[in-house]
Amino acid sequence: GKGNHRHFMLKEIFEQPAVIGDTLHSYLTPATGEIVLPPMPFDVAALPKITIIACGTSFYAAMVAKYWFEQVARVSVEVDVASEFRYREAPMPEGGLGIFISQSGETADTLAALHYCREQKQHIVAIVNVPESSIARESDVVLQTLAGPEIGVASTKAFTCQLATLACMVISFARARGAIDEAEEDRLAFALAHVPAMAAQVLNHDEAIRDLAHAIFEKRDVLYLGRGTGYPLALEGALKLKEISYIHAEGYASGEMKHGPIALIDEEVPVIVIAPTDRWFDKTVSNMREVMARGGKVIFLSDVTGVDAVGEDAFAAIELPSVDPFVAPLLYAIPVQLLAYHVAVLKGTDVDQPRNLAKSVTVE
């Protein structure tokens, strides 16, 4: 049941500290910071390339993982949505790795893309929430997310558990490839082990975010901006809002603003800026200032350093815990989920069963 919560979606958002913890514990020993994945039937150090394929929210987890694998494990990564990838006839280097991310494990396009990668002699790893699913059955290695059943059509806890699994994979691959030393491995694993506690802190902003929803629910368009791993989070925020509140929303890489979308900005357009203090922070802030100069109402998501520096200039700011930038995507997912949820409740939509959507897309 929904417990004390009004909707499954809200219950599932609030389950995240626990289920991220469950997922992490299947790969990470917090006491030692040691990360152990199931054995990979290939030489991780020799992988020529990784291709990550998924749909929807699972695809945004793939995008975050691309930044991680490239930066931390120094391996070349391609990502695509399954419905495009499966028909592209992409040439693939023999012995590469295909990673397939799917909550349900039954998404038809993702399964078809897996078949294509198999023909192209790729190794296949699945990250799924349902271990007896088709995608799991057809993979060489299955990394299960322990999100538990996800009932709300809008994916929330499955996404952060996918990120937790991918983060463990990245650290393990980085070590195997000699891209990081033991001290760096410990540092990243330590940051990851603290995510459940940090996620619980983020949930304390629920009421503040509910209040902010009043500034959004009557708007026609909403923009989400971010850079680096904040970019897929911007896409995810926009997807959550549009699917359950039916407000038009778009996510953009902040640096793309001046190449077109800034033309949309006026006093009527709320702009959600995802800005942890990471290597991209200053650039994101300068894009945010361009938006504010045109009257855009900025809702600024950052940590204490970011909020102290520029929060006052924004229409509103939410101050999240200060964490290693590596794990920031797991935390910044939560406020965008809550914002979409509260806007949808104000609009009176069917939050758990939004129109036109199915939980598992088993047709092309």
Ligand code: F6R
């Ligand atoms: C969005 C959402 C969908 C799914 C997509 C993939 O909230 O739930 O975009 O993420 O349909 O589904 P899975 O992960 O089951 O392959």
